[in-house]
Amino acid sequence: YTLEWRGDVPDGFEVVLVPVRALTNQRRYARFSAWVADDLARRHADRVVGFNKMPGLDVYFAADPCFEDKARNLRSALYRLSGRYRHFSAYERAVFAAHARTEILMISPLQQTLFQKYYATPDERFHLLPPGIAVDRRAPADAAHVRAEFRREFALASDDLLLLQIGSGFRTKGLDRSLKAIAALPAVLRDRCRLIAIGDDDPKLFRGQARTLGLANRVSILRGRSDILRFLLGADLLIHPAYNENTGTVLLEAVVAGLPVLTTAVCGYAHYIAEADAGLVVAEPFEQARLDQLLAQMLADPQARARWHAGALAFAEHADIYSNAERAADVILKERR
Known part of the structure; x- marks a missing residue:
């Protein structure tokens, strides 16, 4: 039962589109519930x-x-x-x-x-x-080749540092915090950094913030796309300083791809980052200065990033994070x- 359906219907499934409308969401959902209850009374499940x-x-x-x-x-x-x-x-x-x-x-x-x-x-x-992470998010055998091709496509030099932020709802995901943290980096690090943010959201506000912070030429905001694994393999760090996040699936998608993570403790899956030794977590209550400090620390330490990369891939081998269904x-x- 659903109010709308996009895409193909999987084999063996019956999709029932519930024909109810209302001026408010709560009224629409109430009518949906009543319609479903009436239908189930006639067709037992x-x-x-x-x-x-x-x-x-x-x-x-x-x-x-x-x-x-x-x-x-x-x-x-x-x-x-x-x-x-x-x-x-x-x-x-x-x-x-x-x-x-x-x-x-x-x-x-x-x-x-x-x-x-x-x-x-x-x-x-x-x-x-x-969590139910898709196995196809794991780093493939040719990960190094995929990374090299990706960085060539995006004109990234060997010493450039690519930060990645993924997820619609840029405000909730803390994109503003990420931009502030990049702007606060020492010039020697900031001049090597690029940020790619991916998500289906209006980028206008954040592009304006990037311009104000002098980061316009270092920030790209892209629409959601299907080739996320290429970005996870090509980047140097996933930054995810969310304000509120029930889970944070992208954190584990980064881990199984071997990408170090910097996130906030409010994310439901943040504990996996510590368990995997796959990055760092900003404790609550959140402080922007602490995020700034940890970002600089992670970007300035290639040996630590290599350790987090290895820890993430080792965790992906044995952790029970795939059997959600x-x-x-x-x-x-x-x-x-």
């Missing part, structure tokens, strides 16, 4: 698995952060009087309430604490999944209480 919080789910895939926590800490008290708040709060409660029966597939351990803070959800209903299937198919 063994399991109902949802990617959006809503009543009637057997299993919920928790890709989104805790709504209640954001509403209470990032919004004014007046927001909690709105119809939008009442809708999304009730739908989240339908999944996470202590008396509910929905099994919860978690992709970040950080969010479980928040859900339990507001809903007292029992531990046994949470199931932490491996298999573990999820086990939870979905287990006998219901």
